[in-house]
């Protein structure tokens with residue numbers, strides 16, 4: 784089910800071709816990528832949902848991905864060929880988690896150049912939600928996207944604080 788404004792539409796997130804390119808400012812997924820990752824053809828499904836969201840967002844648009852997938856799982860899906868996201872990561876413990884939190888949970892967790900958690904960083908709650916705020920960056924032309932599909936492009940992960 785896709786929530787679109789005040790409407791709810793039944794469709795497959797892997798094919799949202801009823802919507803034209805660059806028609807949304809924001810897309811939010813909580814749990815749908817995770818659900819697809821449990822299904823058949825998981826890598827293909829993950830690629831399709833991310834590519835569809837990328838297609839539908841306007842440049843500068845934001846994809847909020849809420850998932851159980853840590854960066855080693857999620858960032859490769861986000862940074863597939865043809866996509867160019869500026870990613871800011873938040874790691875939120877479950878509501879009611881009673882363990883000690885050693886940081887301010889609304890502060891972003893910086894990613895390494897490779898799009899991984901910093902060395903030694905372990906979320907306090909092993910069942911944390913990972914919230915990826917992904918801004919669709921300008922700059923990939925159709926030609927560059929084609930190069931990306933053939934392995935020549937190098938999508939970026941920007942570290943917190945980098946321009």
Ligand SMILES: C[S@@+](CC[C@H](N)C(=O)[O-])C[C@H]1O[C@@H](n2cnc3c(N)ncnc32)[C@H](O)[C@@H]1O
Pocket residue numbers: 784794795796797812813814815817818819
């Ligand atoms: C884990 S539930 C999350 C539901 C809700 N977003 C939440 O957080 O409570 C995953 C949802 O993804 C939907 N879903 C799975 N595959 C889908 C697909 N290919 N297209 C659209 N929705 C899909 C399921 O029907 C289910 O509602």
